[in-house]
Amino acid sequence: xxxxxxxxxxxxxxxxxxxxxxxxxxxxxxxxxxxxxxxxxxxxxxxxxxxxxxxxxxxxxxxxxxxxxxxxxxxxxxxxxxxxxxxxxxxxxxxxxxxxxxxxxxxxxxxxxxxxxxxxxxxxxxxxxxxxxxxxxxxxxxxxxxxxxxxxxxxxxxxxxxxxxxxxxxxxxxxxxxxxxxxxxxxxxxxxxxxxxxxxxxxxxxxxxxxxxxxxxxxxxxxxxxxxxxxxxxxxxxxxxxxxxxxxxxxxxxxxxxxxxxxxxxxxxxxxxxxxxxxxxxxxxxxxxxxxxxxxxxxxxxxxxxxxxxxxxxxxxxxxxxxxxxxxxxxxxxxx
Ligand code: KG4
Ligand code: ZN
Numbered sequence: 001x002x003x004x005x006x007x008x009x010x011x012x013x014x015x016x017x018x019x020x021x022x023x024x025x026x027x028x029x030x031x032x033x034x035x036x037x038x039x040x041x042x043x044x045x046x047x048x049x050x051x052x053x054x055x056x057x058x059x060x061x062x063x064x065x066x067x068x069x070x071x072x073x074x075x076x077x078x079x080x081x082x083x084x085x086x087x088x089x090x091x092x093x094x095x096x097x098x099x100x101x102x103x104x105x106x107x108x109x110x111x112x113x114x115x116x117x118x119x120x121x122x123x124x125x126x127x128x129x130x131x132x133x134x135x136x137x138x139x140x141x142x143x144x145x146x147x148x149x150x151x152x153x154x155x156x157x158x159x160x161x162x163x164x165x166x167x168x169x170x171x172x173x174x175x176x177x178x179x180x181x182x183x184x185x186x187x188x189x190x191x192x193x194x195x196x197x198x199x200x201x202x203x204x205x206x207x208x209x210x211x212x213x214x215x216x217x218x219x220x221x222x223x224x225x226x227x228x229x230x231x232x233x234x235x236x237x238x239x240x241x242x243x244x245x246x247x248x249x250x251x252x253x254x255x256x257x258x259x260x261x262x263x264x265x266x267x268x269x270x271x272x273x274x275x276x277x278x279x280x281x282x283x284x285x286x287x288x289x290x291x292x293x294x295x296x297x298x299x300x301x302x303x304x305x306x307x308x309x310x311x312x313x314x315x316x317x318x319x320x321x322x323x324x325x326x327x328x329x330x331x332x333x334x335x336x
Contacts, residue, residue, distance in 0.1 A: 005078030006070075007315060008063075008102065009308025012055045012095030013087025013115045014141070015046045018304030019059070019066040021077075025312040026128050029070035031305045034058045041181050045171065052090030059098050074106050079320070081311020084112030085328030086142065092327035100323050111311040112325040115302075116143060116333040119268040121313065122295035122306035130293065135262050137253040138333065139277075140269030141167035141182075144249075145333055146211045146256045149266075152313065157334060158256060159211025166245055166271045169215035173241045176223050177234050187238045188275055194239030196276075199225060199232075201244040203251075211256045218244055246277045254284055263290040273300035 006029075011018035015036040021029040036054045040046050067073060082099035085092060096112070103110035120136055136147040136155075144166045146159035164172065167184060174183025179190060201221050204214040222241055226232060249271075257265050265285070271277065272294050285292040299305055314320065319336060328335075 005315070006072070006076055007308045007311050008066075008077045008080045009304040009311055010059070010063075010080065010082040010095045010099050011115070011118070011302055011304040011307045012059065012091050013083045013085070014091060014302060015040055015051050015054075016302040017055050017058050017062055018302060018307070019062040020304035020308045021066050021070040021072070022305065022308035022312060025309070025316070028125070028305055030066040031303065032062045032066045032069075033303055034062055037182065044175055044181050046088070048088045048090055051088055052094055055091055055094040059094060063098070074102060077102070077106065077108055079109040079111055079311065079315050081111040081113050081307055081314070083115045083118065083307055084321075084325055085115065085331030087115055087329060089327060089329045092329065096325070096327050104323060109315065109320045110323060110325065111314050111319070112321045113307045113310045113314065114331055114333070114335060115307070116140070116331075117336065118306040118310045120147075120266065121310040122268060122299040122303075123266045123293050125299060125305055125309050126295050127293055130266075133262050134264040134266050135253060135257040135260060136266045136268060137249060137272075138268045139166040139249060139271035141165060141171065143269065143333065144213050144215075146253055147333060148256075148260055148262070153317075153336065155334070158260075159213070159252065161213040161215060163214050163216035164219065166213070166215060166249060167269065169219055169245050170271065172219045173222050173238075176219065176226055177238055179234075179238070182270075184271055184274060187242050190235045190238035191242045191276065192235075194233065194235030194237070196239040196243035198236040199240035201225075201240055203244050203248045206248045206251055211252050213248065213252065215245065242274070242276055246274065246280055249277060250280050250284055254288065254290070257290060263288075264293070265290060266293045268295065268300070270301040273297045
């Protein structure tokens, strides 16, 4: 089947409200994003109640703006795709309720999208010709997983974090260093003026014969280091901390690729925006003769274009839920 059509994509799983309009699976007619970071920053993380309220306040306006930019109305939309999980329950409900209302009112299909699949599909926006098999390194605020994707619907998780996710490690580390939320961009910025080899933080499970991760000890080690060295240079600590996270990610995913005889590695999720990770992965790929793929930096963190793209895949393959589709706050990557 090769349908043509316009997908309205909606993202509201955490603290970004996103609305995108995708034509025929490739042409992004509009991609709107409203970040709530300023409302959450003073709390050092996302406050679920504030997140739901802010989604509710802005989502209709964002849809209007996206339609206007695309030069169309609701009647031109062929299907509506929204994040059904994982994420914050109240936040997810806003996007899902709005999407189902549009689906019901205009009698068009509703497609529930796994947010994690969305992150992976962000790669196909940048590289439309990309075809499996590949190894995927999913590194977001809540997830760190290595996935072996043999075909679009044939994939398996071959490694994951035993405790904190990579993005969580950045967020918690930034808090210890007195840097702003979200921690990833703050640590990246601070690291620019630091020496990444100045402090040796632990790289847990590196060199072990598995593809699992553990980041909670790293954050504790940073905490103790800063307690014992209150005058330490923040940029050196940030750079060394980033070095520890990035090195272990690069080493694990390349080993996973080698072990599975695959030389294409896709990165996905907010941490894939990290400049140092992109450089180190590129360097290693060059050395090994592998290829690494990263979505555009703006499409690594939460957005609706990736949801529309993953929704497009489901639409093409008739994987369309009815209006009884619920929200699934703990949805795993292995569920479509
Ligand atoms: O994928 P995402 O937008 O949301 C989730 O689905 O979790 O990821 C957010 C995470 C946050 O933990 C944030 O600190 C991290 O991605 N992040 C980064 C960078 N930009 C965002 N981590 C490292 N370097 C960055 N440049
Ligand atoms: Zn995300």
